[in-house]
Amino acid sequence: MIRPARPSSVPTPVGAPLRRRERITEWLNEGALILPAAILLLVFLIGPFVMAGVLSFTNERLIPRPIPTRFVGFDNYARALGDPDFWQAFRNTFYFAMLVVPLQLSISLGSAMLLNAKIHARSFFRTVTLLPLVTPITVVIVIWAALFQIPDGMLNNLLRLFGYDGAYINWLGDARWAMPSIVLLSAWATFPFQMLIYLAGLQEIPVERYEAARIDGANAWAQFRHITFTGLRNVHVFVLITTTIQAFKLFVQVDLLTRGGPLGSTNTLVRYMVQEGYSSQRIGYASAVAILFFVLVAGFALLQRALIPND
Amino acid sequence: MTRRLARLLPTLIATLLAFVVLVPLSMMFTVSLNPDESRIQITLGTIEAFVPHVVSLENYREVLADPHQPFLRYLFNTLVVVAGIVGFGLVVNAAAAFALAWGRGPYRKAFVATVIAVYVIPGESLVLPLLLMMSRIGWVDSYQVQIFPFVATVIAVYVIPGESLVLPLLLMMSRIGWVDSYQVQIFPFIANAFAIFLFYQFFSGMPRELIEAAKIDGAGLLQVFFRIGLPLSMPVVSTLAILGFLDAWNSYLWPMMVTRGPEYRPLSVAMAAYFTSQQAFWGNVMAFAVLMTLPVLIVYLIFQRWFVASVMGSGVKG
Numbered sequence: 001m002i003r004p005a006r007p008s009s010v011p012t013p014v015g016a017p018l019r020r021r022e023r024i025t026e027w028l029n030e031g032a033l034i035l036p037a038a039i040l041l042l043v044f045l046i047g048p049f050v051m052a053g054v055l056s057f058t059n060e061r062l063i064p065r066p067i068p069t070r071f072v073g074f075d076n077y078a079r080a081l082g083d084p085d086f087w088q089a090f091r092n093t094f095y096f097a098m099l100v101v102p103l104q105l106s107i108s109l110g111s112a113m114l115l116n117a118k119i120h121a122r123s124f125f126r127t128v129t130l131l132p133l134v135t136p137i138t139v140v141i142v143i144w145a146a147l148f149q150i151p152d153g154m155l156n157n158l159l160r161l162f163g164y165d166g167a168y169i170n171w172l173g174d175a176r177w178a179m180p181s182i183v184l185l186s187a188w189a190t191f192p193f194q195m196l197i198y199l200a201g202l203q204e205i206p207v208e209r210y211e212a213a214r215i216d217g218a219n220a221w222a223q224f225r226h227i228t229f230t231g232l233r234n235v236h237v238f239v240l241i242t243t244t245i246q247a248f249k250l251f252v253q254v255d256l257l258t259r260g261g262p263l264g265s266t267n268t269l270v271r272y273m274v275q276e277g278y279s280s281q282r283i284g285y286a287s288a289v290a291i292l293f294f295v296l297v298a299g300f301a302l303l304q305r306a307l308i309p310n311d
Numbered sequence: 312m313t314r315r316l317a318r319l320l321p322t323l324i325a326t327l328l329a330f331v332v333l334v335p336l337s338m339m340f341t342v343s344l345n346p347d348e349s350r351i352q353i354t355l356g357t358i359e360a361f362v363p364h365v366v367s368l369e370n371y372r373e374v375l376a377d378p379h380q381p382f383l384r385y386l387f388n389t390l391v392v393v394a395g396i397v398g399f400g401l402v403v404n405a406a407a408a409f410a411l412a413w414g415r416g417p418y419r420k421a422f423v424a425t426v427i428a429v430y431v432i433p434g435e436s437l438v439l440p441l442l443l444m445m446s447r448i449g450w451v452d453s454y455q456v457q458i459f460p461f462v463a464t465v466i467a468v469y470v471i472p473g474e475s476l477v478l479p480l481l482l483m484m485s486r487i488g489w490v491d492s493y494q495v496q497i498f499p500f501i502a503n504a505f506a507i508f509l510f511y512q513f514f515s516g517m518p519r520e521l522i523e524a525a526k527i528d529g530a531g532l533l534q535v536f537f538r539i540g541l542p543l544s545m546p547v548v549s550t551l552a553i554l555g556f557l558d559a560w561n562s563y564l565w566p567m568m569v570t571r572g573p574e575y576r577p578l579s580v581a582m583a584a585y586f587t588s589q590q591a592f593w594g595n596v597m598a599f600a601v602l603m604t605l606p607v608l609i610v611y612l613i614f615q616r617w618f619v620a621s622v623m624g625s626g627v628k629g
Contacts, residue, residue, distance in 0.1 A: 029532040030414040037407035040502030044480065051479035062482060111328055119321045127615060128329045131336060133622070134611040137561050138582040139600045143335045145586070146342070146593060149355055154338070157356040188331070193622060200623045249474050252563045256583050270474045270564075277478040278568055290475035297475075 056288035062281035076288035088264050089272040097247035099183045107191045112198035133192040141256050144185040175265040182253050194239050201235035269293050343597035351593045370598035381573050385581040395497035397555040408510030409536045495569045506551050513547045550621040578603045
């Protein structure tokens, strides 16, 4: 079999072939450089991942107990898939993603376009818009807890100001409103990240395209649809997938604000997993949930990737 | 008239956006300055939340003096963890990337494969750097270069989500007795595939002559790394330092599981505990929140340009 020749641009290792002793020194040098990272990745990334797979077939507990751990086959998976609480967490996670992803993406794209346009005091607006990104998430949660106060917190009073004449909305205490409230908070907290990615994407679109379109008589909407939106196609794919995955990982917000309630309406997969594995100490069972979660995240990302055409 | 309005419209919307961002944040500041807790309770939803009648630093004094929730201790813990992760991380990841870029061992193929598998991203942004990686380990024009990225994508489309690793990791840590310590918060996060990837991109772009000249002078790869590689890679260092700083300030799930009390607990977890235990005392809670936010805010305002560039650069990952 004839192997294709290497293109001449492919670099070869530096220097001429070495003698034996030099080679040993060279190896030691390289080992010293590469081994720390290799070992750490093996121990703290690959290791736990393999462990999660193995543990998911056992009845392992967090605290050792006298009865030895044993393999239980697919029991954990069967139990998870038969547990209504698991499915509720599953649905909630999806519900959250379905609400937060479109909201966050449209806010991000809108504000990116705004901050890319020639507006007054643009650098001031850019500085301000990024503030949620640098505010620690626990702090964001605390601030929003104050805004969500009932019966006359900031948000309820705002609603009244705009003519809402019901009593008040029980933002976090009403099973219908709890998840949308978490969505609002989460979108506020993280939209600047996607905004920056969009901003970077917008700056890649050549100005000439807009000029050409204007000469052809395209109005603002047509320019947005055919140049801006289309020109950002790769950015959309990236942002959509990362935002969805980020949404699937929802935990801190619901753990602090609602404890998964009311009536389990804000319990998410990650919270369910942590409850089972950490609070109830059922590591084996929780590992099965972790594997299911991984499959879900990976599968979803693959699906999105496959569905969105790119060239 | 309408044309002027149309010109002003974006600025108006931007102002609205700025309000939406600033109102919650400024409420945190103003409430924290109000010493009268019962008054805060009544006025939290009104304009008075922004203009307290009395302004004092009483809440801050109380937060800093609380013996059960030692703020300064939490701050110290957070700083130790941040310094540990960022400091060790930069050297370890840069070293690995340097060996991958300029070493000659056969392990490079396996390692690059692992790095990509751990950190494969669906996204065109990566095609060029990936191709560069492949060509450097001699995989261009071979079957692997066609098969491997596909397989890697299937294995770990994005990143193995950290959340699915925390429980086995917790089991590991509790069995070796590391729970409630600094190292348990630092070690798992030192080596980072994304950081290696960024460094690799940088190092592999360095001119070959530079490395060769240093080698002719008799320096080993290790020396070349410390004398030339690392000092030159400051742009990458600053990007990763900023991102690492943000990450560590935000991390919650892992430190919550592996710390038990004030001795090793970082600010994020302490903030949550403080909030849960002091719900009626908004003044104190907000003062705690302000104190926790200030360091990040100051760093942000000073290094704003680098900050933006870092986050945009991280756009290849997220």
